[in-house]
Amino acid sequence: MPVDAAFVNIDGPWEHRYVSANGARFHIAELGEGPLVLMLHGFPQFWYTWRHQMRALADAGYRVAAMDLRGYGASDKPPRGYDTYMATLDTASVVRALGEKDAVVIGQGLGGWISWCMPVLRPDVTRAVASLSMPHPRILRHAMWSNAKQRKASAWIAGLQKPFAPEREMTQSHDYVERLLRSWSSPFGSYPEPEDVARYGDAMMIPFVAHSAAEHYRWLGRSSVRPDGPMFMRRIRHAIQVPVLQLQGTDDGCVIADATYGSGAFVPGDFRHVKVKGAGHFLTEEAPEQVNATLTKWLGSLD
Template sequence: MSLDAASVLIDGPWEHRFVSANGARFHVAELGDGPMVLLMHGFPQFWYAWRHQMSAIADAGWRAVAMDLRGYGASDKPPRGYSTYTSTADAATVIRSLGEESAIVLGQGLGGFVAWSMPTLQPGITRAIGSLSMPHPRVMRRASYRSTKQRRANRYVMELQRPFAPERAMARDHSYVERLLREWSSPYGEYPSPADVTRYADAMALPFVAHSAAEHYRWFGRSQIRQDGPLFNRRINGQIDQPVLHLQGTEDGCVVAGATGGSARYVSGAYTHQQIEGAGHFLTEESPERVTAAIVDWLDTVDT
């Protein structure tokens, strides 16, 4: 049976909406009233990765908005626009299109990389940031050069640089997504379940999603030999004066906890760092209760 984007509009207490922003149409799921908390997923997932946190964030008096990043889920899949510059502009214009002047921005994995970049690239709209399973981009870059373990964990990025092959693998069957979910999650937990694999593998097999997802990572590779990569690394070398939450699983198979410390040196504002013992890369789903509590407690400290 062929799937379409409607398959990711999963029922729940949230409301599904489509908003025009930055020249594209984005799907969001939102729940609650109050100041906005924008939630961005990672690879190979979509907005649904935040489902466990949305109700608690809303119950705590916030407006939880989980978006599908450009190219994922039910958001548009344009042929270009997959740089971090564009991703931060996407997030900023989604916030504005939903009627807010600013928001707290949280991201997991790839979404965390974007969240770290928001205070520099979109400072006027970013009140605070949270990153799960992703250190500051300069820390990640340094670890990718200096740590053998992190270079080994980064092999998926190199795989995604190849034309056509990753897209075909993701669309062919569930094995590509299942391999990433299992390799990056904790070996001590029960994630992913067969239902998790099916949910995310089917979403990655939607038309154009696999190519779009790969393009985010191809920008990381291409930009290093062009002007935009070194310029990005210089621009984010300053201090973040907004509050920052940083959560990291000790058993992360994608971002090696022991090789990626040091993000605090880029934060002059309040910095909250917490390691989630026994959890892997997919923190919102592998350890939903601990992660939700950490986020809600931190949100209570952010000035509204």
Template structure:
């Protein structure tokens, strides 16, 4: 069975839209009215991971917009354009295409990495930054290079650098996605369920998604051998002036909580940090109520 974009247009209280931005077409799910909160998912998921938070954010008087990142879900899957630079450009252009001058940007995992980068790369469109399961880019880079345990936890980045092999593993069945979900989630919870594995496994099996997903991470490796990687690391060394919320699961086995501290050193604006006890990497679904409450409470403090 060949899966197409319709398989990720899941029903709910939200509205689905396809929006042209930055030379591509992006799928978004929208719910609520008010100032925009742009939500960016991580690997190996798609917009649906934000479904619980969308309802809470909309009920609190905000416009929740969950996007499929370039290459994922129902968004376009061009053969190139998977650097963090392009990810920030995609988000900024999408905000403007949806009729807003700026937005609060919130991301998880890969989406959190992009969210952290936006005050440096697209500052005019960012009111505030929320990051789940991802510290500041320089903190993450330093921990992945210098800390033995985090280096081991980040080994998936090395494995994704291989050509062709990851794509075959990701698409031949749901085993790859299930392994990632289970490996990064808390061992003390019940995530993922069989339904989670099927939902995200099917989304990864859509044509070209696996290649695009790997390309996001291949940029991290390739860029270190070119000028754009060191340049990015220099670009993000200053302080973030916007308000920042950072949520981190205590049982995250992809981004280790006790190896990746220090993001506050890169924030000059208001900085809020919360550990989510007992939760792993996939905070939006492992601890949906606690995460929704933390985000909504934080949004009330953003000017």
């Protein structure tokens, strides 16, 4: 059954608000005061994956805003605009809509992909970036060509290129979301619990979310055989001039840990690569204490 978008307005110490940015309306969960830290979730989740980090970073003296990406949760779901250029413009526009001139951008999965692109495509608003479970896009692209394990792990992206079928599967039951949550997380941990499957499975049933979520990845697939894909890859090869933190779970079933090395080649300055042992793709929920400690220490070093 379809789920109302208000489902994502989950109670907690945070405040829910909506901001108009880049011609769309975005749902934000916000907590704390201080320098802005903007958090971008991945697939198949929404802002709530950052709940542990929001509390920790707000306590450490930061203003934390976790947004629903275009097409997810309670944010707008327009029929177009799911390329990475638009995602970075959305992010930059939200920073400005929140009344700030710049922010530290932290992303996981798809959000990590966007975060890596911010310093090159939107440098005016990007103070620093952290990417969880996602190497530099050029590193991941190379791994999908050259690493058999990564190519197999990325087969789900090819599945999303089909019209209509993925949307039907995502909205008929929780099975699709549960399969991803279980196969991408560490086989040695307890994540996901039944409530995690229900929460993210229900969020995928919000009208138009399944289609919009797939569109983000359909652009990645389609653009690779069109001029805009190679052009995008050429643009983001430029050196990143802000501090970068990369966190990677050793048991990630979506982005294979061995395929994530080499991102530092794009960061001539402050680059840190941290392994999170025994954790999979969903670091914010599989290893919240280690992620909180690492992010807090890293953000403190920026100050």
